[in-house]
Amino acid sequence: MAKHWADFQYEIYLNGLTGAVPRLPTDLTRLEALTERRLGPGPVGYVAGSAGDGSTARANRAALERRRIVPRMLRDVHERDLSVEVLGRCLPAPLALAPVGVLSIMHPDAEPAAARAAAAQGVPYILSSASSTPMEQVAEAMGDAERWFQLYWPKDREVARSFLNRARAAGYTALFVTLDTPLLSWRPRDLDQAYLPFLHGVGTANYFSDPAFRAGLAKPVHEDPDAAVTHFVGMFADPGKTWPDLAFLRENWDGPIVLKGVLHPDDARQAADAGMDGVVVSNHGGRQVAGAVAAADALPGVVEAAGDRLTVLFDSGVRTGDDVFKALALGARAVLLGRPYAYGLALDGQAGVEHVIRCLLAEFDLTLALSGHASPSALSPADLVEDTA
Numbered sequence: 001m002a003k004h005w006a007d008f009q010y011e012i013y014l015n016g017l018t019g020a021v022p023r024l025p026t027d028l029t030r031l032e033a034l035t036e037r038r039l040g041p042g043p044v045g046y047v048a049g050s051a052g053d054g055s056t057a058r059a060n061r062a063a064l065e066r067r068r069i070v071p072r073m074l075r076d077v078h079e080r081d082l083s084v085e086v087l088g089r090c091l092p093a094p095l096a097l098a099p100v101g102v103l104s105i106m107h108p109d110a111e112p113a114a115a116r117a118a119a120a121q122g123v124p125y126i127l128s129s130a131s132s133t134p135m136e137q138v139a140e141a142m143g144d145a146e147r148w149f150q151l152y153w154p155k156d157r158e159v160a161r162s163f164l165n166r167a168r169a170a171g172y173t174a175l176f177v178t179l180d181t182p183l184l185s186w187r188p189r190d191l192d193q194a195y196l197p198f199l200h201g202v203g204t205a206n207y208f209s210d211p212a213f214r215a216g217l218a219k220p221v222h223e224d225p226d227a228a229v230t231h232f233v234g235m236f237a238d239p240g241k242t243w244p245d246l247a248f249l250r251e252n253w254d255g256p257i258v259l260k261g262v263l264h265p266d267d268a269r270q271a272a273d274a275g276m277d278g279v280v281v282s283n284h285g286g287r288q289v290a291g292a293v294a295a296a297d298a299l300p301g302v303v304e305a306a307g308d309r310l311t312v313l314f315d316s317g318v319r320t321g322d323d324v325f326k327a328l329a330l331g332a333r334a335v336l337l338g339r340p341y342a343y344g345l346a347l348d349g350q351a352g353v354e355h356v357i358r359c360l361l362a363e364f365d366l367t368l369a370l371s372g373h374a375s376p377s378a379l380s381p382a383d384l385v386e387d388t389a
């Protein structure tokens with residue numbers, strides 16, 4: 001019998017018999033406000049902020065909220081199985097933790113704590129290139145859990161090649177290449193605080209520990225950290241890249257490659273033509289293009305264009321179990337969770353991230369069952385209506 005994530009609900013009530021209540025709210029939309037009170041203005045602005053006036057981040061939520069579930073009754077939901085196949089792996093639920101860099105500004109235990117939480121719950125963790133901890137150390141923290149690596153594609157080919165070699169050697173099996181960040185967007189919350197973690201050396205661990213990166217420095221990092229940061233800023237991304245450049249990644253990575261940040265159906269077709277394995281429909285949580293299409297509104301078009309040539313994943317705005325339901329009903333195979341787990345980490349370290357995962361999946365499991373479905377594969381757009389009021 002598959003695990004019933006909804007059992008967490010009963011566990012909470014049972015614990016209540018001894019007077020215990022959850023340390024964090026079970027409504028994950030409340031975590032941001034709590035984090036705002038806990039962290040300094042720079043870090044909290046960085047994680048909670050988005051591009052421009054925040055309209056894309058708001059649109060992400062609105063596009064999910066506008067879609068309403070139409071529950072069905074009397075359909076035997078006693079036994080449920082939330083498992084899905086993603087990139088050739090069987091996942092226990094349609095969820096992975098999105099790559100979120102610089103987690104040490106949230107909590108000193110940073111990426112290893114998030115990775116341990118994901119591993120404990122059996123959920124894949126996608127480690128960011130811009131992590132505060134080198135990829136090898138995070139891999140160790142994950143034990144034998146599924147490891148996926150996110151690449152910010154460096155301008156320097158040798159550094160890119162070195163990252164891919166290191167990731168493979170450390171046991172990462174799938175590569176997520178983020179396309180929507182060739183430049184950092186206009187982010188007023190960060191600009192008003194004049195705060196960018198990288199300039200404080202945070203998020204540079206994979207670079208500063210990389211032999212190919214270090215070969216480009218006149219002096220060792222510890223002798224001239226400012227020069228190392230400048231070198232990092234110069235090579236972090238390359239706005240000159242185009243579709244044919246993907247051949248380099250295909251030649252240097254033999255596992256699945258997923259392009260993150262795809263919103264247009266034609267880009268999905270190009271991804272498939274370039275031999276990619278999947279796409280993440282994402283607008284980076286509203287952090288890149290202010291005024292961009294909401295991710296949930298872009299999802300159906302990408303799903304149609306992808307057909308059976310690509311695995312389609314989704315992120316941007318997922319906060320609740322019903323958001324997961326809606327993304328899957330619109331055609332995503334699984335969702336990536338972003339800010340909520342970073343807030344869980346900020347508020348309660350590894351335990352906070354585990355709490356977030358368990359709440360989200362318990363709520364999803366219950367939403368699925370109460371809507372008359374026993375597995376994610378049963379969902380379709382017909383389970384939703386659009387609230388046009």
Ligand SMILES: Cc1cc2nc3c(=O)[nH]c(=O)nc-3n(C[C@H](O)[C@H](O)[C@H](O)COP(=O)(O)O)c2cc1C
Nearest residue numbers: 047098099100101128178284285316317318338339
């Ligand atoms: C603080 C922060 C750091 C992020 N760092 C990365 C990153 O290093 N690589 C990446 O591909 N996406 C990064 N993202 C984007 C997430 O992977 C994901 O697309 C986004 O958080 C989803 O939106 P949501 O937070 O509204 O759910 C970051 C997001 C946040 C909030």
Ligand SMILES: CC(C)CC(=O)C(=O)O
Nearest residue numbers: 101130181184203284287
């Ligand atoms: C721009 C990156 C370095 C980190 C990131 O993805 C983000 O802050 O959204």
